[in-house]
Amino acid sequence: xxxxxxxxxxxxxxDSLLSDLxxxxxxxxxxxxxxxxFDQLHGAFCRKYPGKxxxxxxxxxxxxxxxxxxARKGQALSNAIAIDEGDVNLLENLVRKYAGTLGQxxxxxxxPEFDKVRDEFNRATxxxxxxxxxxxxxxxxxxx
Numbered sequence: 215x216x217x218x219x220x221x222x223x224x225x226x227x228x229d230s231l232l233s234d235l236x237x238x239x240x241x242x243x244x245x246x247x248x249x250x251x252f253d254q255l256h257g258a259f260c261r262k263y264p265g266k267x268x269x270x271x272x273x274x275x276x277x278x279x280x281x282x283x284x285a286r287k288g289q290a291l292s293n294a295i296a297i298d299e300g301d302v303n304l305l306e307n308l309v310r311k312y313a314g315t316l317g318q319x320x321x322x323x324x325x326p327e328f329d330k331v332r333d334e335f336n337r338a339t340x341x342x343x344x345x346x347x348x349x350x351x352x353x354x355x356x357x358x
Contacts, residue, residue, distance in 0.1 A: 225283060228263055229274070233284055235259055236275055242287040243279050244354040247272060247323040248347035249292075269324035276320045295348055301339055302356055308334055309353055316357040323350060 225233060235258055236243070239251040246252045256271050278284045297305070306316060312327035313319055322328040328346070331353075336343040344352070 225278075229278060229283065231262060232259060232271070232274060233278060236278075237285050237287075240287065243275055243284065245287075245292060245351065246275070247350045248345070267324065272323045273320075292347065292351060295344070295352065297339075297342075297352065301335075301342075304338055305331075305335055305349075305352060306356055309357065319353050319357040322353065 224230075235255045236246075239246060239255055241249065241251055246255075252268070252272070256266075256268055259271055260266055275284065308331045309316055309319055309322070312331050313321050322331065328350075332344070332346060332349050335349060
């Protein structure tokens with residue numbers, strides 16, 4: 215017999231706070247990295263649980279989402295920009311290079327590997343440099 219959601223242990227106090235803070239952002243999780251809302255969430259979380267890096271908090275949010283413990287949010291507050299097929303291929307290759315596969319993209323935010331993807335993508339697409347949030351939105355879109 216497989217366990218169901220009612221057999222799942224309750225969230226820890228830490229995860230419960232994180233879930234509540236996430237719900238207050240008004241952003242879907244794929245629209246949250248590299249935003250002011252994430253910075254506020256991170257700051258509020260670290261006031262209660264100091265020493266957690268941005269990466270630690272983002273990784274925990276992704277795990278909570280995958281476990282079904284985060285409420286689904288509505289539309290993204292920012293739009294992914296349009297890029298041509300060549301730039302999509304470049305970005306896919308960079309994500310694979312630094313994350314392993316497109317499916318492992320959630321490993322990238324707030325890591326040196328993400329910074330390398332951004333630097334290499336911006337260098338290769340000179341004239342269209344993207345900030346971290348815009349690039350993350352593209353990665354989230356192409357990896358779906």
